[in-house]
Amino acid sequence: MSKSLQSFNGKVRSLKTHIQLADVAFTRINHICSRKRGNGKSIGETLGTSTAKHPQLNEPNESIEINKVFTTSRIKINEQALIELYAFFADYLSSVIREMENINPNRILGVVPPDSPTELSFKDVFILGNYNAILDEIAKRVFRSLEDERSTPKLLKKFVKSMKLNVPVNIRENALVYLEIRHLIIHNNSKADAKFNALNNRGLVGVNVRNKKVLINYALSNAAIDAVTDLCQSIDGELIRLGLI
Numbered sequence: 001m002s003k004s005l006q007s008f009n010g011k012v013r014s015l016k017t018h019i020q021l022a023d024v025a026f027t028r029i030n031h032i033c034s035r036k037r038g039n040g041k042s043i044g045e046t047l048g049t050s051t052a053k054h055p056q057l058n059e060p061n062e063s064i065e066i067n068k069v070f071t072t073s074r075i076k077i078n079e080q081a082l083i084e085l086y087a088f089f090a091d092y093l094s095s096v097i098r099e100m101e102n103i104n105p106n107r108i109l110g111v112v113p114p115d116s117p118t119e120l121s122f123k124d125v126f127i128l129g130n131y132n133a134i135l136d137e138i139a140k141r142v143f144r145s146l147e148d149e150r151s152t153p154k155l156l157k158k159f160v161k162s163m164k165l166n167v168p169v170n171i172r173e174n175a176l177v178y179l180e181i182r183h184l185i186i187h188n189n190s191k192a193d194a195k196f197n198a199l200n201n202r203g204l205v206g207v208n209v210r211n212k213k214v215l216i217n218y219a220l221s222n223a224a225i226d227a228v229t230d231l232c233q234s235i236d237g238e239l240i241r242l243g244l245i
Contacts, residue, residue, distance in 0.1 A: 001236060001240075002096055002099055002236050002239065002240070002245050003095070003099060004092050004095035004096040004098075004099055004236070004245075005092065005096075005232055005233065005236040007091070007092070007095065008088055008089075008091070008092040008229075008232050009229070011084075011088045011091075012085075012088060012225055012229055015081055015084055015085065015088070015225065016222070016225060018081070019077065019078065019081050019218060019221050019222065020218075022074075022077045022218075023074075023218040026070060026073065026074055026077075029047060029070075030066065030070045032046065032047065033046050033047065033061055033066045033070075034063070034066055036061060037061055037062055037063055037066060038061070038062060039061055040061075041061050042057060042058045042059060042060060042061060043057045043058075043059050043060075043061050043065065043066065043069060044057030044058060045061070046061045057069075074217060074218070075216050075217070078216045078217055078218060078220060078221040079185050079190070079216055081221040081224075081225075082178070082181050082182055082185060082216070082220075082221060082224055083182050083185060083186070085178070085179075085182075085221075085224055085225055085228055086179055086182035088228075089175075089179060089228050089231075089232065090143075092232050093143060093155075093159065094139060094140065094143040095139075096235070096236070096239065096245060097139045097142050097143055098135065098136060098139035099245045100239070100244050100245055101135045101138065101139060102135075102245075103243065103244060103245060104244065105135070105138075107163070107244060108138075108139070108142050109142075120134065120137070120138075124137070152176060152179045152180060152183070153176050153180075153199070156172065156176065159235075160172070160235070163238075163239065163242070163244060164242065165235060165238040165239070165242070166238055167231070167234045167235060167238060168234065171227075171230050171231055171234050172231060172234075173199070174204060174227045174230070174231075175227045175228045175230065175231035176199055177196075177199045177200050177204050177205055177227075178204075178205070178220075178223070178224035178227050178228060179224075179228060180195070180196050180199055181196075181205065181214055181216075181220075181224070183196075184196060184214060185216075189213070190213045190214050190216060191211070191212045191213050191214075192207045192212050192213070192214055196214075204223075205220065206220075
């Protein structure tokens with residue numbers, strides 16, 4: 001296992017702990033509010049806090065408000081988890097490119113588009129100061145050239161193809177479905193678009209037929225983490241098998 005994968009796994013463990021704890025906490029406090037609904041208090045007061053400290057919880061402790069507050073919060077927690085997961089994946093790729101430089105620096109040039117600048121100026125070298133800092137900078141630039149594809153499927157396909165990695169298609173396709181959700185959350189109000197529907201042609205991810213929004217919940221976040229972990233482990237195993245890290 002590479003250091004990059006070890007770091008990824010550590011981040012994923014923390015994220016899983018966070019979403020599991022949040023899921024249990026929301027379930028318990030939702031139950032408390034529901035059991036005491038119609039008590040003439042606000043949601044905050046029902047949970048033992050004051051409206052001065054938590055003014056946004058000054059909603060009546062009634063069924064409609066309880067459902068609205070808890071549903072919105074659950075979605076937001078899991079949206080953030082999916083966004084973080086994408087960042088962990090990007091960090092893994094960037095970091096493993098840096099690890100590859102220690103074995104065969106020239107090999108990573110295969111992922112750089114022909115029209116991308118690959119030179120460091122004298123000034124750049126002087127500022128960086130040493131060989132390791134130069135390798136760090138090159139790894140960042142190589143990863144940025146992948147990001148310039150502005151498409152996670154293209155980015156991944158280019159990396160896998162240029163490194164000649166044998167990553168099972170189902171592992172790659174499953175992870176891509178979940179990784180694409182980050183784009184929908186940030187740029188499309190969580191609504192499935194044509195590109196996502198094409199990736200999700202096997203129905204891995206549920207979509208609300210009425211508003212076209214992805215059904216974002218704990219089960220989705222958990223499945224996404226597992227799928228992206230499988231992808232990173234597969235990539236890592238191939239890089240080690242080929243002696244690239």
